[in-house]
Amino acid sequence: MAEISNEAIPGEPAAEVDAQWQALLDRRKNSAASHAAQASSPVTGSLLYELYGPLCNAHHNARQSGTFAIAHLAQSLDGRIATLSGISQWVSGAADLLHTHRMRALADAVLVGLNTVLLDDPQLTVRRCAGPNPVRVAIDPERRLDGSQRIFREGAAPTLILAAADRARIGETLGKAEVIPVPRSAWGLDPHEIRRILARRGLTWLFIEGGGITVSRFLSAGALDRLQVTVAPLILGSGRPSILLPEIADLTNSLRPRTRRFILGEDIMVECDFND
Numbered sequence: 001m002a003e004i005s006n007e008a009i010p011g012e013p014a015a016e017v018d019a020q021w022q023a024l025l026d027r028r029k030n031s032a033a034s035h036a037a038q039a040s041s042p043v044t045g046s047l048l049y050e051l052y053g054p055l056c057n058a059h060h061n062a063r064q065s066g067t068f069a070i071a072h073l074a075q076s077l078d079g080r081i082a083t084l085s086g087i088s089q090w091v092s093g094a095a096d097l098l099h100t101h102r103m104r105a106l107a108d109a110v111l112v113g114l115n116t117v118l119l120d121d122p123q124l125t126v127r128r129c130a131g132p133n134p135v136r137v138a139i140d141p142e143r144r145l146d147g148s149q150r151i152f153r154e155g156a157a158p159t160l161i162l163a164a165a166d167r168a169r170i171g172e173t174l175g176k177a178e179v180i181p182v183p184r185s186a187w188g189l190d191p192h193e194i195r196r197i198l199a200r201r202g203l204t205w206l207f208i209e210g211g212g213i214t215v216s217r218f219l220s221a222g223a224l225d226r227l228q229v230t231v232a233p234l235i236l237g238s239g240r241p242s243i244l245l246p247e248i249a250d251l252t253n254s255l256r257p258r259t260r261r262f263i264l265g266e267d268i269m270v271e272c273d274f275n276d
């Protein structure tokens with residue numbers, strides 16, 4: 001299992017890590033024009049490349065036909081992402097938080113559900129590593145958000161609110177955010193349609209950062225390419241669940257995707273690939 005930490009290789013100077021990260025960012029952001037040329041870039045072989053290089057490749061390939069959607073959740077040993085009251089800071093450790101910011105920097109858009117906006121009031125910007133802020137997207141089907149949260153007030157990145165088509169008008173705004181109507185479906189707002197709407201705006205790499213309900217709806221709809229679950233060595237005993245899918249009759253109906261595994265400090269991240 002590869003160990004990814006604040007240092008790409010334990011003991012490696014920070015400047016080397018910064019250079020490797022910058023090379024990855026360059027490769028990602030220039031992927032259409034120079035993907036092939038950069039395939040042999042100096043980041044090849046580094047631990048940062050081992051984790052993020054295949055994601056850049058997957059996005060590059062997916063972009064030919066559509067979009068790339070990857071989700072991440074940090075959970076306790078007993079599968080909880082937060083207390084019942086909604087406290088989740090912090091389930092996982094510093095290495096996973098850094099990883100989350102790196103995922104934001106690689107993505108075109110970072111998406112969260114209503115409860116995460118209400119309970120965390122997140123900024124959803126890139127602060128723990130170098131890289132551009134993604135467009136911020138929140139799902140609020142019934143229009144419960146009142147515009148007082150930070151994503152509406154701070155202009156660090158464009159913000160989109162996805163609302164049920166019967167509760168939003170094209171061109172509507174809330175604070176600094178644009179409200180976008182999305183059709184309803186069996187999964188609430190249709191995750192596939194969300195991907196299409198964002199792709200039409202050039203947002204082809206979607207990073208779904210939680211919470212459990214939002215990620216579960218994308219997974220249930222078959223609208224996730226990859227899912228990263230970071231398991232932290234703590235037991236909450238109660239709390240908000242991570243993945244929740246409809247009941248299955250036996251284990252033959254379970255999902256058994258190909259996985260990659262990484263050590264992130266004290267935590268272990270398992271990445272599922274649903275396209276394999």
Ligand SMILES: NC(=O)c1ccc[n+]([C@@H]2O[C@H](COP(=O)([O-])OP(=O)(O)OC[C@H]3O[C@@H](n4cnc5c(N)ncnc54)[C@H](OP(=O)(O)O)[C@@H]3O)[C@@H](O)[C@H]2O)c1
Nearest residue numbers: 073074082086088113114115116188189210211212213214
């Ligand atoms: N540990 C982690 O990795 C992590 C990450 C993020 C958040 N969190 C924590 O997780 C908690 C929130 O997670 P959560 O699972 O309770 O809720 P959530 O996923 O943040 O939000 C769920 C709500 O968003 C709306 N929604 C999401 N997807 C939708 C879809 N496809 N269609 C329609 N509506 C959709 C629904 O709103 P309506 O109810 O209006 O229908 C739904 O109830 C917070 O405590 C936060 O701190 C933890």
